[in-house]
Amino acid sequence: MNSGAEKIVGMSYDVVIIGGGIVGCALARELSRYDLRLALIEKEVEVGFGTSKTNSGIIHSGHHASPDTLKGRLEWAGNQRWSDLARDLKFGFKRIGELLLALQPEDLHYLQLLKKQGEDKGVPGLEIWSPQRIQKEEPNLNRTILQALHAPTAAVINPYEACFGLIECAQQNGAELFCGCPVLAINQTGADFSIQTPQGVFHSRIVLNAAGVFADRVAAMVGAADFKIHCRKGEEYLLDRRLQGIVTRLIFPVPTATSKGVLIIPTVDGPIMVGPTAEEVNNREDLSTSFAGAAKIFAAVHQYCKAISERDTITEFAGLRAVAETNDFVIGPSPVKGFFNVAGIQSPGLTAAPAIATYVTEMLRCEGLKLAEKPVWKAEIDGPFRFARMTQQQRQAAILQDPAFGRIVCRCEAVTEAEVRYAIRHGARTLDGVKFRVRAGMGRCQGGFCTMRVMALLSETLGLPLTEITKRGHGSEVCCPRQDNLSVGDGR
Amino acid sequence: MKSPLRSRYDVVIVGGGPAGLAAALGARQAGVEHILIVDREIEAGGILNQCIHSGFGLHYFKEELTGPEYAERFIRNVQSDQVEILTDSYVLDISPALQLEIISGGYGHLQLQAQSVVLAMGCRERTRGSIRTPGFRPAGVMTAGLAQKMVNMHGVLPGRRIAILGSGDIGLIMARRLSLEGCDVTGVYELQPHCSGLTRNQVQCLDDFGIPLHLSATVAFIHGRDRVERLTIAPVNHELIPDLSRSWDVACDTLLLSIGLIPENELSTRLRLRMDPATGGPQVTSNLETSLPGVFACGNVLHVHDLVDFVSEESLRAGRFAGEVAIGMRRPSDNISLQAGENIASCVPQSLSPDREQIIYLRVKRPLKNCVLTIGDRYEKSFRMLVPAEMIRLTLAPELLDRYFGEMLKIDVRLREAT
Amino acid sequence: MLEKRRLTCIGCPMSCPLELVIIDGEIREITGNDCKRGEAYARQEYTAPCRMVSTTIACNSGLWPRLPVKTVTAVPKAEVMAVARALHTLEIEAPVQIGQVILDDIAGTGIAVIACRSLPSAPNSK
Numbered sequence A: 001m002n003s004g005a006e007k008i009v010g011m012s013y014d015v016v017i018i019g020g021g022i023v024g025c026a027l028a029r030e031l032s033r034y035d036l037r038l039a040l041i042e043k044e045v046e047v048g049f050g051t052s053k054t055n056s057g058i059i060h061s062g063h064h065a066s067p068d069t070l071k072g073r074l075e076w077a078g079n080q081r082w083s084d085l086a087r088d089l090k091f092g093f094k095r096i097g098e099l100l101l102a103l104q105p106e107d108l109h110y111l112q113l114l115k116k117q118g119e120d121k122g123v124p125g126l127e128i129w130s131p132q133r134i135q136k137e138e139p140n141l142n143r144t145i146l147q148a149l150h151a152p153t154a155a156v157i158n159p160y161e162a163c164f165g166l167i168e169c170a171q172q173n174g175a176e177l178f179c180g181c182p183v184l185a186i187n188q189t190g191a192d193f194s195i196q197t198p199q200g201v202f203h204s205r206i207v208l209n210a211a212g213v214f215a216d217r218v219a220a221m222v223g224a225a226d227f228k229i230h231c232r233k234g235e236e237y238l239l240d241r242r243l244q245g246i247v248t249r250l251i252f253p254v255p256t257a258t259s260k261g262v263l264i265i266p267t268v269d270g271p272i273m274v275g276p277t278a279e280e281v282n283n284r285e286d287l288s289t290s291f292a293g294a295a296k297i298f299a300a301v302h303q304y305c306k307a308i309s310e311r312d313t314i315t316e317f318a319g320l321r322a323v324a325e326t327n328d329f330v331i332g333p334s335p336v337k338g339f340f341n342v343a344g345i346q347s348p349g350l351t352a353a354p355a356i357a358t359y360v361t362e363m364l365r366c367e368g369l370k371l372a373e374k375p376v377w378k379a380e381i382d383g384p385f386r387f388a389r390m391t392q393q394q395r396q397a398a399i400l401q402d403p404a405f406g407r408i409v410c411r412c413e414a415v416t417e418a419e420v421r422y423a424i425r426h427g428a429r430t431l432d433g434v435k436f437r438v439r440a441g442m443g444r445c446q447g448g449f450c451t452m453r454v455m456a457l458l459s460e461t462l463g464l465p466l467t468e469i470t471k472r473g474h475g476s477e478v479c480c481p482r483q484d485n486l487s488v489g490d491g492r
Numbered sequence B: 001m002k003s004p005l006r007s008r009y010d011v012v013i014v015g016g017g018p019a020g021l022a023a024a025l026g027a028r029q030a031g032v033e034h035i036l037i038v039d040r041e042i043e044a045g046g047i048l049n050q051c052i053h054s055g056f057g058l059h060y061f062k063e064e065l066t067g068p069e070y071a072e073r074f075i076r077n078v079q080s081d082q083v084e085i086l087t088d089s090y091v092l093d094i095s096p097a098l099q100l101e102i103i104s105g106g107y108g109h110l111q112l113q114a115q116s117v118v119l120a121m122g123c124r125e126r127t128r129g130s131i132r133t134p135g136f137r138p139a140g141v142m143t144a145g146l147a148q149k150m151v152n153m154h155g156v157l158p159g160r161r162i163a164i165l166g167s168g169d170i171g172l173i174m175a176r177r178l179s180l181e182g183c184d185v186t187g188v189y190e191l192q193p194h195c196s197g198l199t200r201n202q203v204q205c206l207d208d209f210g211i212p213l214h215l216s217a218t219v220a221f222i223h224g225r226d227r228v229e230r231l232t233i234a235p236v237n238h239e240l241i242p243d244l245s246r247s248w249d250v251a252c253d254t255l256l257l258s259i260g261l262i263p264e265n266e267l268s269t270r271l272r273l274r275m276d277p278a279t280g281g282p283q284v285t286s287n288l289e290t291s292l293p294g295v296f297a298c299g300n301v302l303h304v305h306d307l308v309d310f311v312s313e314e315s316l317r318a319g320r321f322a323g324e325v326a327i328g329m330r331r332p333s334d335n336i337s338l339q340a341g342e343n344i345a346s347c348v349p350q351s352l353s354p355d356r357e358q359i360i361y362l363r364v365k366r367p368l369k370n371c372v373l374t375i376g377d378r379y380e381k382s383f384r385m386l387v388p389a390e391m392i393r394l395t396l397a398p399e400l401l402d403r404y405f406g407e408m409l410k411i412d413v414r415l416r417e418a419t
Numbered sequence C: 001m002l003e004k005r006r007l008t009c010i011g012c013p014m015s016c017p018l019e020l021v022i023i024d025g026e027i028r029e030i031t032g033n034d035c036k037r038g039e040a041y042a043r044q045e046y047t048a049p050c051r052m053v054s055t056t057i058a059c060n061s062g063l064w065p066r067l068p069v070k071t072v073t074a075v076p077k078a079e080v081m082a083v084a085r086a087l088h089t090l091e092i093e094a095p096v097q098i099g100q101v102i103l104d105d106i107a108g109t110g111i112a113v114i115a116c117r118s119l120p121s122a123p124n125s126k
Helices: A022-031 A070-079 A082-089 A107-121 A131-137 A159-172 A212-221 A291-302 A349-366 A392-401 A417-425 A431-438 A451-462 B018-029 B046-050 B067-080 B144-154 B169-180 B199-209 B266-270 B308-326 C036-047 C077-087
Strands: A012-018 A038-041 A098-102 A127-129 A147-151 A155-157 A176-178 A185-189 A192-197 A200-209 A229-239 A250-253 A263-266 A272-275 A279-281 A313-324 A330-333 A339-343 A408-410 B008-014 B035-038 B054-056 B084-086 B089-094 B099-104 B108-119 B123-125 B141-143 B161-165 B184-190 B213-215 B217-223 B230-235 B248-251 B254-257 B261-263 B295-297 B336-340 B344-348 B358-364 B368-375 B379-386 B392-396 B408-415 C002-008 C017-023 C026-031 C054-058 C066-071 C101-103 C113-115
Touching: A012 A022, A012 A192, A022 A038, A022 A159, A022 A339, A022 A349, A038 A159, A038 A200, A070 A349, A082 A155, A082 A159, A082 A349, A098 A107, A107 A127, A107 A147, A127 A131, A131 A147, A155 A159, A159 A176, A159 A349, A159 A431, A185 A212, A200 A212, A212 A229, A212 A313, A212 A339, A229 A291, A272 A291, A291 A313, A330 A349, A339 A349, A392 B099, A392 B108, A408 A417, A408 A451, A417 A431, A417 A451, A431 A451, A451 B144, B008 B018, B008 B308, B018 B035, B018 B046, B018 B067, B018 B108, B018 B308, B035 B089, B046 B067, B046 B144, B054 B067, B067 B084, B067 B308, B089 B266, B108 B308, B123 B144, B141 B144, B144 B169, B144 B254, B144 C066, B161 B169, B161 B217, B169 B184, B169 B199, B169 B254, B169 C077, B184 B248, B199 C002, B295 B308, B308 B358, B336 B344, B344 B408, B358 B408, B368 B392, B379 B392, C002 C036, C017 C036, C026 C036, C054 C077
Parallel strands: A012 A038, A012 A200, A038 A176, A098 A250, A200 A339, B008 B035, B008 B108, B035 B084, B108 B295, B141 B254, B161 B184, B161 B254, B184 B213, B336 B408
Antiparallel strands: A098 A147, A127 A147, A185 A192, A192 A200, A229 A272, A229 A279, A229 A313, A250 A263, A263 A272, A330 A339, B089 B099, B099 B108, B123 B261, B184 B217, B217 B230, B230 B248, B344 B358, B358 B392, B368 B379, B368 B408, C002 C017, C017 C026, C054 C066, C066 C113, C101 C113
């Protein structure tokens, strides 16, 4: 479970992972197979709350990145791991395939190149589709599309669900998690790193730097800053369920130098999402959306699907890609022995994450870390249950077992009280933590109806007053106490 | 956890707010025996329970009541009429054969057969996403209705220094409410060149407390990583595009949104009812029956009202018609299509039958002074002022239609020609 | 002394902009109104403006922690904030009946305050 600030830290670990994004969580699960004292420390209040939360959720088909790059090699290897992960960790996964569209005559050549690149990498099923075939398969796309490259291996997931599942599995196999725990300084004495945090000092022989957009700063703390991270912001717009099913595959335009272009994404839960933009920003906390971003996205999408309009937006958000100067992943030993970077994880980072974890593990083995497999290692986790995905019979049985399945908290996404309670038992500490685990507040009304019910459940379960419940950690309190002379309690 | 419920009801009403409660009374008036209201909250009354201000009931009860008082009167009448109210329960699905799948905190998973169904699910508020306000995504941005629930039901405040986007009635009411609670309400910002709430609310909720109303202005950027810290406000041009060169910043910790209501039609869409994009609700006949026979709709799920009194009136009728169908009574079906014409945003119902008195509700698109409303060549009425904020209610006597042989009537509002 | 006051009539959607000419505290002229209601409203608003006050008081043993209450008649506009502040210091025990008198005289106005709903006790409180 998630730990609070009350934990007294001074323990020694074999490996400490800095950063609980998709890469850190995948590393934690992979390393939890071995007999190691392992900790993951995360700056935000929950794992997955940085770049991973705002990722598009695409498991790329495997042919996009060149095999001459590390990201290109790990992309296809990662892709093949996700169906097993989704099954074991009980998160949504749909292999829906993708279509890469040629809109201009000059794009046609690129389709051929990419097909060849994919085939050389061993990506199966790549096919060039004619306009007739495109019309038949995706009738809501514009009729002006010249050709498309179909890749059946592409899939969609919710990246935050993957983070929650990976870390829960790691924890159940002995890894320790510390959230709300930003790294303040790192000192090295001999073969020992001491990592200063507000929750105390962590000692470790090996440090894995998976700190995302802050990875170069963390590396600088030990004098290992031989790379620089810059942030490339992407805005995404989630659309009303009215448009659900308008396309059934991921839709890509031909990419540019800095991005894969604006995509149409049928998310794993059904609603359509469009985005992202690609904009270089200096501020590493700039998660703002903009008029210009929205305009860019919808103008781009109109070129391939006229039926999608900004009117249907139900929410929008932005995320930051951590891009290294080399434009490739920065994975490997740093100039400081025992300190390893797993940085610059830009697209296809999510896809590659499971392969990155294995790659890093093998690297540690080569560097001399003793990796003895635990006699018992459990690959699966139990939950979470999804009432909305149950059959009528399953629903009946669930309610008989726990009446809290009979109480709907979020009506837009049909989330029950039992699921919210489960999420809190399994680490959710905030409104966003509940929302990203069970979807309460993610639908059309965006929490208009369920916010107070979720807050009351958090308040009751965590033993905190309503006024201390936050959206995503300290400073993001949702409400404040009354100021009457009379003491009226905390409003629970 | 044995259910005391029947497996068959004459009329099942989805939603126990003002619409559902009145529909139950209407169904009882029609003479049906078994009526059930299903409500998802722990008590009936719907949004009225959090609308603690007065101003309800002037038409229906001929006295001014607060929301909770209005609700409780109806709940008492419904209870003394032996209507069953199933609270803490949620209708998951309705089949075209009117079988309902319900889950209930008290009784688990239920399946019921209804003879007719009344949809009375109300509406929800538009959110930040629907207007794509740029900026960060901190805590402290919420709909005015959520803030109302926080203050009036849960006893906590949404923040200390409040800005309000949109001049809808709930926003205006919350400006007053939070002022009374000692919060600092910095201003109300409205995209349109006119206030979208009632004049009375503008005067008594803003002017009384010295709260400025900025027309033709919007929030152009939300600042603050964790909690709202500041807003950039920009005036908009006639195409409603913000002019950032003339923007200014306002310090606040909370942004309330009062930017409109949307009928809550998840169930209606699942039932594949024919919808009216102008109202956001199902299309209905003059009996308030939807495109699926036996399914009726009333209140804010049908079209957004501004007076609960009209919700009650409409819902009593919907309940009565639903009750009649449940006991096998069928009135003649409609044979005249009713269409919104010039300056009309929407009208309900969307068709008429000439055999009885009709009530028509409609809204204009923009404020109109000195105008004439016509329904084909059958009806004409002058108005000194019509505004979008106030729904117009018309009654048509049967004799107006009984010698009408057309298939379509159009409602228009035109400015009276200058004489 | 001549004074001018501007008001917006709330009698109907016309929202007539009223202008009052006041000399030595007396209304001499009302303009801008389209009908008689405007004049009556202007007089009332100028001489004795009053408002209903509705707010909530604490009820920690109740199904909800707040009980909605209102003044039985409108209170002078100048007293509205004082009335609200006084009400916010009150606490009541559940159960409460609708119409129950909470206080006979709120903040010296001579006006009673009543409960706007029945509020049962919270299921888990004694």
